[in-house]
Amino acid sequence: MNRLAPDDNWSADLKESEARYRGLLEAAPDAMVVVNQAGEIVLLNVQAESQFGYHRDELLGQPVTNVIPQGFAERLIADDLRSAEDALAQQIGTGIELTALRKDGTEFPIEIMLSPLDSPEGILVTAAIRNITVRKSAEEQLIQSLEELNRSNEELGQFAYIASHDLQEPLRMVASYTQLLARRYKGQLDADADEFIAFAVDGASRMQRLIEDLLSFSRVGTKGQPMAPTSSEGALQQALSNLDVAMSDSGAQVTYDPLPTVLADEIQLVQLFQNLVDNAIKYRRPGVPMIHVSSSDNGDHTWRFSVKDNGLGIEPKYFERIFGMFERLHQRDEFAGTGIGLAICKKIVERHGGRISVESQPGEGSTFHFGLMGAEAT
Ligand code: ADP
DSSP: OOOOOOHHHHHHHHHHHHHHHHHHHHOOSSSSEOTTSBBEEEEOOOHHHHTTOOHHHHHHTTBBBGGOOOSHHHOOOSSSSOHHHHHTTBTTTTOEEEEEEOOTEEEEEEEEEEEEEEEEEEEEEEEEEOOOOOHHHHHHHHHHHHHHHHHHHHHHHHHHHHHHHHHHHHHHHHHHHHHHHHHTTTSOHHHHHHHHHHHHHHHHHHHHHHHHHHHHHHHHHHSSSOOOEEEEEHHHHHHHHHTHHHHHHHEEEEEEEEOEEEOOOOOHHHHHHOOOOOOOOOOOOOOEEEEEEEEOOOOOEEEEEEEEOSSSOOOOOGGGGGGSSSSSSSTTTSSSSSOHHHHHHHHHHHHHHEEEEEEOOOOOOEEEEEEEEEEEGO
């Protein structure tokens, strides 16, 4: 019987495992390159040949910097601070984005994943190399589309602002002259004329309210002040003093807990409380409107505010809709309004990085919740 010497046995094993490894490399979907600690290519698959445009023999034994000029070889080399194992351990399993160089001099973006391989010649590193040209260009397109979207949103905001601002002047003219007509000629023309003039006066003043609300809506985005530590209790008190008349007319009782200092645009915070409390008074049931404002600490430097009323309440199916522009659940002759108040609230809260929502049952009152950042979040 022909006995193999131990050495032959060992080298046969090695050959076998090398062949197995080569088979695995060729089956991989990605280009694969195996590099030694000196940064030389010791093995590569056919996908790597075609990605880089070289024949296998032209790359074997060559420095890997020929195909990946920067960022790969450096990662394999130990320095004074770390051993080869440590140098590698930091890179294992994470995708690294680099640039690859083809034989014809053209470049393309790649992502490489490294894994170590113990071999009799020392640690080798297998790099799976993925061409990410398509992903990169998709990312760039996405960024470009987002930029365009931002720009067109901004333009739309500017347009709404300018249009509503410029409409105010001619509208003021229509409103004041129709009011003048009503005052001067009431009872002097026929009954139809009086009625028509009254419609015109009403239409003009409604339009003025709409334009004013549209203007405040677009001001939230365009005329906002920088965020600063703001006493939310102070902002609420300011809002309540602005609502003095509505409060005494309705006999509303507004109570509040001690409220925190938050990171906010003070003018907008006043407007937010004012719109919510104004609605709580407006959409009341017979009896004394009771409104309570409270806050709770979310524990992550954010606060959850609640404005609770004992008013008409809202059906759950309208919970989302009421925050949209011009969305109203009531007729004009029931309650005056433009349907922009809550859209302004939403825009203010979102500008502050929070969300607004409502919890309610018809006939049981409503609670509006919104989040704000605590002042310590700076
Ligand atoms: P407006 O008050 O001008 O109609 P808003 O945007 O402020 O516009 O409110 C939208 C709708 O949401 C209102 O028409 C009303 O039907 C409903 N709503 C808002 N606040 C309350 C509340 N506190 N209780 C009951 N319904 C409310």
